[in-house]
Amino acid sequence: MKQYDVIIIGGGAAGFFAAVNIGELHPNLKVAILERGKDVLGKVKVSGGGRCNVTHAEFIPQELTTYYPRGEKELLGPFHTFMTGDTMGWFEARGVPLKIEDDGRIFPTSNNSQTIIDCFLNEADKHNVDVLTNQSVISFEKINTQWSISTKTDQFLANKLIVATGSNPKIWSFLQQLEHTIIKPVPSLFTFNINDQRIKDIPGVVAQNVTVKVVDSKLESSGPLLITHWGMSAPSILKLSAFGALELAKRDYKFDIEVNFINQEFETAFSDLKDIKQDLSKKTVFKATQFDLPKRLWKTLVLSADITEDNRWADLNKIQLEALAGQLTKAVFKVDGKSTFKEEFVTAGGIDLKEVNFKNYQSKIHDNLYFAGEIINVDAVTGGFNFQNAWTSAYIVAKNIDN
Numbered sequence: 210m211k212q213y214d215v216i217i218i219g220g221g222a223a224g225f226f227a228a229v230n231i232g233e234l235h236p237n238l239k240v241a242i243l244e245r246g247k248d249v250l251g252k253v254k255v256s257g258g259g260r261c262n263v264t265h266a267e268f269i270p271q272e273l274t275t276y277y278p279r280g281e282k283e284l285l286g287p288f289h290t291f292m293t294g295d296t297m298g299w300f301e302a303r304g305v306p307l308k309i310e311d312d313g314r315i316f317p318t319s320n321n322s323q324t325i326i327d328c329f330l331n332e333a334d335k336h337n338v339d340v341l342t343n344q345s346v347i348s349f350e351k352i353n354t355q356w357s358i359s360t361k362t363d364q365f366l367a368n369k370l371i372v373a374t375g376s377n378p379k380i381w382s383f384l385q386q387l388e389h390t391i392i393k394p395v396p397s398l399f400t401f402n403i404n405d406q407r408i409k410d411i412p413g414v415v416a417q418n419v420t421v422k423v424v425d426s427k428l429e430s431s432g433p434l435l436i437t438h439w440g441m442s443a444p445s446i447l448k449l450s451a452f453g454a455l456e457l458a459k460r461d462y463k464f465d466i467e468v469n470f471i472n473q474e475f476e477t478a479f480s481d482l483k484d485i486k487q488d489l490s491k492k493t494v495f496k497a498t499q500f501d502l503p504k505r506l507w508k509t510l511v512l513s514a515d516i517t518e519d520n521r522w523a524d525l526n527k528i529q530l531e532a533l534a535g536q537l538t539k540a541v542f543k544v545d546g547k548s549t550f551k552e553e554f555v556t557a558g559g560i561d562l563k564e565v566n567f568k569n570y571q572s573k574i575h576d577n578l579y580f581a582g583e584i585i586n587v588d589a590v591t592g593g594f595n596f597q598n599a600w601t602s603a604y605i606v607a608k609n610i611d612n
């Protein structure tokens with residue numbers, strides 16, 4: 210039986226951040242990470258397309274919370290303790306320079322997630338954290354004041370136990386046996402599958418300023434939209450998938466969306482089109498792209514409005530102008546299923562927020578049991594916010610573990 214002051218289950222982002230900060234803030238504590246895989250930090254490695262989007266350039270706590278469909282209210286306090294600026298300072302103080310990209314995402318300047326992994330491994334080594342791989346935890350229980358942890362091969366004892374196993378169904382169901390409530394997990398951050406003639410031949414096209422609404426729902430979001438081989442992606446869609454994670458799961462990922470490609474009212478677009486008809490009467494509609502749309506998107510929307518390739522603006526009747534304004538501002542598409550967004554995907558659901566004390570991330574049900582990272586029912590839109598949740602929760606556990 211191996212004895213530690215603190216055992217962390219899970220050698221991922223949250224587990225490592227907790228371990229190395231405990232090592233630094235409480236050097237007297239003996240800490241171990243138990244990781245089921247033969248390697249640690251697997252998701253960090255593949256994250257952000259291999260570049261690891263560590264956080265996001267949003268430095269106001271209230272604003273930062275709005276990126277979290279689950280956890281918005283609860284994260285406000287924690288972000289006052291450790292948020293994006295702290296994350297940047299933490300990495301830079303340990304020799305990992307970061308850069309902010311135009312869209313606010315923050316990456317190591319190396320553009321390589323291995324830099325982050327190397328930093329964590331060095332820190333763990335420096336602070337004598339035992340990193341034990343091939344240790345799949347199968348159960349843990351309280352024996353008097355200590356936690357007894359069983360893996361497939363070994364037995365451990367610890368005064369404090371931190372569970373940072375991400376979206377792991379086995380650990381969630383095990384925690385249910387320990388009287389914790391688990392909010393049913395559903396995917397978040399996915400792209401929409403759409404089989405529609407209008408977009409079939411234009412994968413790769415991006416419209417920059419789009420609003421997407423789910424029909425018969427309050428769900429709505431704005432931002433860039435990317436046409437893919439399977440349907441639609443990019444921030445406008447990913448935000449909907451995150452904020453609508455539960456509702457869209459209930460609809461079994463079959464629903465209609467209304468896309469406004471130019472972010473204008475129908476009436477305004479119709480009136481603009483009437484003006485364009487006057488101004489460009491001799492030009493062919495198909496070739497005279499308007500509203501700063503990508504050419505290929507304009508062409509497909511024109512054809513969908515029953516306008517032919519050689520129609521001139523002067524040829525258009527009211528019905529055609531209305532049809533084009535409709536395609537531009539309220540084009541309906543049928544979504545049938547979802548696909549994984551490979552840059553980043555997360556799971557909504559996990560330990561009920563009501564059962565976690567957000568001052569120290571301790572379980573409200575069991576003393577000396579803590580949680581960090583995606584295991585809790587917190588998740589965010591894409592852009593570095595999910596890692597920020599891992600860093601914030603892990604840092605706060607580390608800071609308070611000695612109390």
Ligand SMILES: Cc1cc2nc3c(=O)[nH]c(=O)nc-3n(C[C@H](O)[C@H](O)[C@H](O)COP(=O)(O)OP(=O)(O)OC[C@H]3O[C@@H](n4cnc5c(N)ncnc54)[C@H](O)[C@@H]3O)c2cc1C
Pocket residue numbers: 218219220221222223224243244245246249250251252253255256257258261262263264344345346347373374375376377379380551552553554555581582583584592593594595596597599
């Ligand atoms: C492809 C992809 C790319 C992503 N890119 C980004 C990004 O760029 N930016 C961003 O903010 N977020 C990104 N995310 C989300 C981010 O990776 C997660 O939110 C984050 O990793 C959660 O950290 P965690 O430590 O809670 O869980 P994880 O990183 O999943 O770590 C959990 C660890 O626990 C271990 N474990 C599980 N069960 C057991 C057990 N029984 N015993 C022992 N060990 C166990 C697992 O093997 C794993 O190592 C991405 C996700 C994916 C899938």
